Amino acid sequence: MLKSSTNSHLSRAMPLIILACLGLLLLQVILIFVVFAPYCQKILIQIYLLLSWARPSYLPFSALFLSMAIWGAIFDLWASHLSQKGLFLRNGFITSILRKFTNREKLDEMLSYQQREARLDAVEFSAILRAKIIGQDNVCDTLSHQLRRRLTLRSPKRPIAVFLFAGPKGTGKKSLAAQLSAQTLRPLFQFDLSQISGEQTTNLLFNSHHLDGLAAFLLNNQNAIVLLNEIQNVPSDILKRFLTAWNEGYLLDNATGNKILLNDALFILTANLEPSNQNQEMQTLEQAGLPPELLARTDSVFTFRPLDPQTLAQITALEVEKLIASYGLQVEKESVDPELIFQTLSKEPHFDNTSSPRDLARLVEDMIGESLILARQTGARKIRLEQGTEGIIATASFRGDF
Template sequence: MTPGENTLEARMHSFRAKAKDSIFGQDAAIDALAAELSRRLETRSDHRPLAVLLLAGPDRSGTKADLVEVLADALDVPIHQYDLSPPWGEEDALIFGLNPGVPAWLSLQQSLTDHPRAIVALKAVEQAHPTVLSRLQAAWTSDRLVEPSGTEVATTGAIFVLTTELGQGAVGQLARQETDPDRLHVAAVKLLADAGFPIPVLRSIDAVIGLKSHTTGELIREYCRDLAEQARSQGLELADGGIDARIVTDVLEPAIGAYAKGEKRLRDRLDADLVRAKAEGAETVRLVLGDDGILVVPVDRSVQKEPQSSPGSAGQEGSGDE
């Protein structure tokens, strides 16, 4: 960033723009996160971390991790990331540097010593070992993290971003209905407490940022837009009705699919087939579901030969209009 762009307002503007461009349907959560951080950073305290925030609600396709990554990029700070879910032992030892088989620089204490301005991302915080959670909570309510050995490190430059898997559906529905961030925070705290989230931790955080649930229709429209954009990125247009409905149901089942975990591999293969179709003279294509994935079928009259995406693609062509 240039000096004129190196302001909190500019960085938050960059975060909002990049997050909304890359993360579907969470504009309200992005705005709430940016507003809360702006408020905390402008009134920073020398007696506690810059902010302690909890991301709650559904986590479709790693939305929470994506938010943290975009935020760190906008603030130009590193991410110290730890998964606190069981089995307990390895990660708990790692976060406090108690595992002799792991480099000391991976511990939170050393990470904050080397990079005091950072985001500390704690996944599944509600599942953390009670001792670890107690030490972390002490760090959130004071200006330092105290290790079991007694070593202390300042936390006043850190932003703690916690994530939880509890109450995803309830918080997701709440975020669809409640537009005011403060009221959402209060209601989400109650929902999470009822779901078993440690109440002392809820009292020590600054804000709950609720991610909303999406309807099946919203997911379908977004996935179709993604496919159309992927085709356009290779210089191709989709024909009207050019996406086989079975592609959508297979990918979104149950998200709503058979391909949900392998979606990135399928999309990478689709890119190769789109490039091949373009090289062979196609301008407009249809996407149909084959036995091994998504097939690209040209519909241009000028194209005489179909791409050799997979044996039997011609047999699948007829079903693409269903």
């Protein structure tokens, strides 16, 4: 909110700033002429005679420009008042000109964006997330309320929040971060810390000359969601840089030495927790290798529970639908039956509550991939999934094509 208020005050003062700049420019020109007058007196006289005919119009033009500056200030104040009420000025000839001078459209967009986040309905937002992320209702509920609180009470010197998503693989940690990006209209930056390679990683994270790196992304998207995967693998020197950045509220650019503000950024860290014994009990955060200083700096920890086989089959069915769509086909009944997936995969030795839906979807692809290709070659638009002797089979369906 401090950022919005500062920009609003700057915009209101813009006409006066323009007048001040013009006055300083005029003073500079006069000083130059005074200094070089002995050398160009004849030229000055000719310029004076040339412009003397316009002398009667000086006062009217000055009055016109002054009235435009005053009207610009009034317009901007008026537009800000309307925007706070959710109203916007109608576009017209005068308003379109004044918008160019006051940058009104950008301010309206920014104000509307911040007002939308400040009015976030946690219950409604949670329902949207629960519809997208299956099996993690408690995480979605808690996250929605936490996010609403953080967006309302944001600090100008710290990121909006640093959240930790912890849980087994394939439980929806990355998917939830992607949904947060989609639902809040914030750009998403992902970095996998499991693929660390020394100085190259440092440059990708903290050097803005690497256009596909974090620093360059934050320069252009200060309201980004930054997803750091497998934070348990982060080297101590990089972790120290992040801890400093989160405490100070800015990231130091290795390329320029400039500060990249983080007060409008949201950081999400993921940590994979594996079974610690034969009873499939999950590791604690400390057992997973997460440093105590990282846990102390994290604003909230969200624990993703392992998925039961039925939920896992339901998510896998959605992944299979995406797989079939990637072949340019549709399922005849418009959706894949999770019960069919469960009955088939429950016979597979790889199917348990530690399996990843993507891995299981690839297992189904191995069963039906060749059938999908044949269906495409025969001109079918839809396929029918059935239980076969060796797993799931896909049969071309021409029902409803004609």
